[in-house]
Amino acid sequence: MQFAASCLTLAVFLPAVHGQNDAPAGKTANPVAAPAHDFEGVWNGRLGTVGGTNINKDTAPMLPWARAKFDYNTVELKKGGSLTRDPTFHCDPTGVPRVYATGLHPFEIVQTRNRIFLFYESNHIWRTVWMDGRQLPKDPGEPLWMGTSVGRWEGDDLVIETAGFNDKTWIDAAGSPHSDALHVVERFRRVDHDNLQLEVTIEDPKAYARPWKMMGAFKLKPSWEIGEAFCVAEDQKDFEKSILNPTRRP
Amino acid sequence: MVCSPLLAHHGTPAYDLTKIISTKATVTSLEWNNPHCLLHFDAKDEKSALRHWTLEMYNPLYMTRAGWSKDTLRPGDEIEVTFHPSKNGASNGIVRIGDSKIVYRGQALSLDEDAPFLPAGRK
Numbered sequence: 001m002q003f004a005a006s007c008l009t010l011a012v013f014l015p016a017v018h019g020q021n022d023a024p025a026g027k028t029a030n031p032v033a034a035p036a037h038d039f040e041g042v043w044n045g046r047l048g049t050v051g052g053t054n055i056n057k058d059t060a061p062m063l064p065w066a067r068a069k070f071d072y073n074t075v076e077l078k079k080g081g082s083l084t085r086d087p088t089f090h091c092d093p094t095g096v097p098r099v100y101a102t103g104l105h106p107f108e109i110v111q112t113r114n115r116i117f118l119f120y121e122s123n124h125i126w127r128t129v130w131m132d133g134r135q136l137p138k139d140p141g142e143p144l145w146m147g148t149s150v151g152r153w154e155g156d157d158l159v160i161e162t163a164g165f166n167d168k169t170w171i172d173a174a175g176s177p178h179s180d181a182l183h184v185v186e187r188f189r190r191v192d193h194d195n196l197q198l199e200v201t202i203e204d205p206k207a208y209a210r211p212w213k214m215m216g217a218f219k220l221k222p223s224w225e226i227g228e229a230f231c232v233a234e235d236q237k238d239f240e241k242s243i244l245n246p247t248r249r250p
Numbered sequence: 251m252v253c254s255p256l257l258a259h260h261g262t263p264a265y266d267l268t269k270i271i272s273t274k275a276t277v278t279s280l281e282w283n284n285p286h287c288l289l290h291f292d293a294k295d296e297k298s299a300l301r302h303w304t305l306e307m308y309n310p311l312y313m314t315r316a317g318w319s320k321d322t323l324r325p326g327d328e329i330e331v332t333f334h335p336s337k338n339g340a341s342n343g344i345v346r347i348g349d350s351k352i353v354y355r356g357q358a359l360s361l362d363e364d365a366p367f368l369p370a371g372r373k
Contacts, residue, residue: 044363077263103285104312104363121311227311235284242288243306246340247264 032193037153039109039116039188042226043196045218047100048172066177066207073175076248084244087169088123091231093145095169096162096184097200099125100216102173107218108226116151116158121226129160140164143180158188171202172214179206194220265344266337272351277327278302282320287313289323289345289352291331305333306344308361317366322359329354 062070076083088094094102105122114132119125129151136150143166151160162184171178185201198216202208275291287307295301307313310320323329332351333343345352347361360367 104308224315227314229284229309229311232284238283239285242304243286243342244264246304247336247338247342249338249340 034156034190034193036156037158038111039158039190039196040111042106042108042221042224043218044106044221044224045196045216047097047198047200047216048214060171060176060202060212061209062176063207063209065179066204069177070175073170073177077175083173083175084240086173086175088231089236091123091233091236092168093125094120094123095145095165095171095178096127096147096149097186097202097214098170098172099123099127099146100198100200103229105229106221106224106226116160119226121229124228124230136161136163143167145169147182147184154187156189158186160186160188162186177207178202178204181206196220262334262344264336264338264342265334267334269335270332270349271335271343272330272332275303275329275331277323277329278325280320280323282310282313285309287318289331291329293331301341303341303343305331305342308346308363312363315363315366316360318359323352323354327354 073085074083076085083089088098088102099120099122100107103122105120107121108119110117110119114130116129116131118127118129120127125146127146127149129149131151133152134150136148140148140163144164145166145168147162148164149160149162151158153159163182165178165180165182167178167180167182169178170176171182181204183203185203187199187201189197189199191197196218198218200214200216201211202214203211273293275293278290278292281288281290286309289305289307290302291305292300292302308316330351330353331345332349333345334350336342344350345361350361352359352361357367
């Protein structure tokens with residue numbers, strides 16, 4: 001886990017190189033500057049760490065309600081077993097931001113005049129991000145698995161705000177919970193032509209004492225296409241039978 | 251710098267990542283399944299008794315990007331395999347990028363979606 005974490009840190013905090021190759025100020029010159037306000041393409045990378053062992057309790061300031069839920073979520077993990085309490089194990093939708101961390105899958109960004117579509121290979125999930133200037137609805141209505149998203153450009157950054165979630169998903173594979181008050185801010189920055197970084201801010205006053213962040217890094221994959229990776233209950237049962245059950249016996 | 255996708259989506263707490271087994275083996279099947287491909291094989295243990303193993307691999311889309319197809323390995327193929335066994339002694343393990351290896355006909359079959367191998371001469 002440390003290896004993966006250090007890799008991400010490097011990817012995210014690579015210093016920008018200024019004054020070379022006539023790159024515009026504030027952009028990296030190497031290898032090719034990013035096109036402005038154009039994040040289209042297939043991107044592969046990770047948000048935080050993938051898998052069940054990146055316990056967030058030290059960085060995520062959990063309130064008692066969230067702590068109790070976290071302890072319940074991670075009972076199997078503490079025993080060294082696999083996480084069948086994980087909602088995604090039973091093919092529940094991932095929620096946000098976990099949609100970036102449910103497996104080793106790329107996602108695709110497609111931009112239209114007033115919307116951005118995010119297509120995630122993992123679990124075959126897609127999201128609409130409204131870019132027409134609207135605000136998040138004051139009354140979120142019926143809680144949603146993936147919430148409602150609006151976006152805007154802040155300089156060269158794409159900032160997406162999402163709210164209106166149900167409380168059934170996990171924030172990460174470590175079992176960090178959230179309430180229906182979850183508000184997620186995704187800030188995408190295309191650091192150069194081939195690299196996209198993502199800073200996620202988790203705000204949930206019912207679950208966490210203060211906002212906290214996760215970082216991700218993604219690489220452009222021009223030759224890749226998004227494939228079909230539905231979560232299928234029957235497949236999960238087979239996997240449980242052939243791998244999870246034999247390996248979790250004491 | 252290699253950014254290793256180290257873990258399966260359900261985590262790897264069941265596997266002993268500090269332990270490595272390397273062995274010659276005979277493939278009994280390659281299951282091209284979601285959420286993970288499975289490699290079944292027979293190998294002799296230290297007492298020359300035949301033991302049947304099931305290894306967890308990446309999902310089919312990842313394996314495809316690394317150069318694999320469901321026919322890359324077939325029943326009866328002789329391989330050398332390096333993997334992490336389960337902690338509890340069950341005949342299960344995991345292969346993953348970085349410290350695992352599957353060699354067939356002298357060729358290491360890539361587990362890296364950024365560095366696919368060329369198919370070993372047959373479809």
